[in-house]
Amino acid sequence: MAEWTDPRTWADEVLLAEQMNTDIRDNIQFLYDRNYVFKTTPNNENMTGLIAPFTSTLLTQGNDVLVTFKGVVTNTLSDYTVFDVKVDNDIWLSTLTTSSASHGLTANLITAAFYNSIAIRFLYTNVPAGIHEFRLYATTISGSGIIRGGMGLFMIEEYGKL
Numbered sequence: 001m002a003e004w005t006d007p008r009t010w011a012d013e014v015l016l017a018e019q020m021n022t023d024i025r026d027n028i029q030f031l032y033d034r035n036y037v038f039k040t041t042p043n044n045e046n047m048t049g050l051i052a053p054f055t056s057t058l059l060t061q062g063n064d065v066l067v068t069f070k071g072v073v074t075n076t077l078s079d080y081t082v083f084d085v086k087v088d089n090d091i092w093l094s095t096l097t098t099s100s101a102s103h104g105l106t107a108n109l110i111t112a113a114f115y116n117s118i119a120i121r122f123l124y125t126n127v128p129a130g131i132h133e134f135r136l137y138a139t140t141i142s143g144s145g146i147i148r149g150g151m152g153l154f155m156i157e158e159y160g161k162l
Helices: 017-032
Strands: 035-040 045-047 051-060 064-075 079-087 106-110 116-124 130-140 145-147 153-159
Touching: 035 051, 045 051, 045 130, 051 064, 051 153, 064 079, 064 106, 064 130, 079 116, 106 116, 130 145, 130 153
Parallel strands: none
Antiparallel strands: 035 153, 045 145, 051 130, 064 116, 064 145, 064 153, 079 106, 079 130
8 A cells, every 4th residue: 555755845856856756756645545445235235133243343553434335115004224343342423422312423314115225434534543343233123124235335434644
């Protein structure tokens, strides 16, 4: 992975190809390099009680991490479906503590018998360097929910700091 180098101002200097490569090419490569992992739902995931349909681990370098879930959810009743993410089996992203908020990161009203699109994005800042486990949790307030197979994506992506 490329590293960010503060560019020169090139004031009162002769412009050399090697310097341009470091200041331009390598910095652009740094911006395009992404450290990420993603999972999809090959099968339907029944939300009976609190479930954790997605778990991903990511080796981070001590930067911010963007957590994304996009999916299609159905429920037998019109009620709320709650999503939250737990990091390292310890910190809930909804509160950044060891206790989850009752509404999670999001509580979406799901219309019975319809396919409902869900999208969650959360920037988890100042994540220490190391291997971290991210686990998506989902539950329904009432009824029986399903994350539809082939229509869910859980992605964890580290962003370098400039």
